[in-house]
Amino acid sequence: MNCPDCQTKCRKYGKHRNGLTRYQCRRCEPTFTEERTTPLEGMYTPLDRADQVLSLLVEGCSINTIERVTGVHHGTILKLLVLVGDKCEKLMGRVIVNVPAKDVQCDEIC
Numbered sequence: 001m002n003c004p005d006c007q008t009k010c011r012k013y014g015k016h017r018n019g020l021t022r023y024q025c026r027r028c029e030p031t032f033t034e035e036r037t038t039p040l041e042g043m044y045t046p047l048d049r050a051d052q053v054l055s056l057l058v059e060g061c062s063i064n065t066i067e068r069v070t071g072v073h074h075g076t077i078l079k080l081l082v083l084v085g086d087k088c089e090k091l092m093g094r095v096i097v098n099v100p101a102k103d104v105q106c107d108e109i110c
Contacts, residue, residue, distance in 0.1 A: 001034060003025035003027070004032065005025070008025060008026060008028075009026070010024060011023065011024055011026060013031055021033065040080070040083065041083060043076070052070055054080070056069065058108065
């Protein structure tokens with residue numbers, strides 16, 4: 001872990017009350033915690049379960065079938081679908097830029 005101010009290597013300095021590891025810079029001595037990443041943006045569904053749901057969606061299973069197989073509520077499945085769709089749209093907007101295309105053909109698995 002590097003200091004956000006001076007970019008030097010930091011040492012571990014205990015834990016924060018919320019359980020995150022605290023770090024201290026050796027040069028400028030401020031303490032800070034590492035950013036917590038939330039890939040599902042506040043959803044409590046475990047990542048392996050979300051991966052299973054998305055795999056079933058890509059394979060063409062219906063929402064009711066996925067709910068029955070995984071035990072995940074249909075509202076959660078729909079929220080996950082919207083969230084992943086938004087993230088894919090942002091990724092495609094960042095990665096694919098200035099590509100001249102006359103015809104585009106996409107498969108469902110893409």
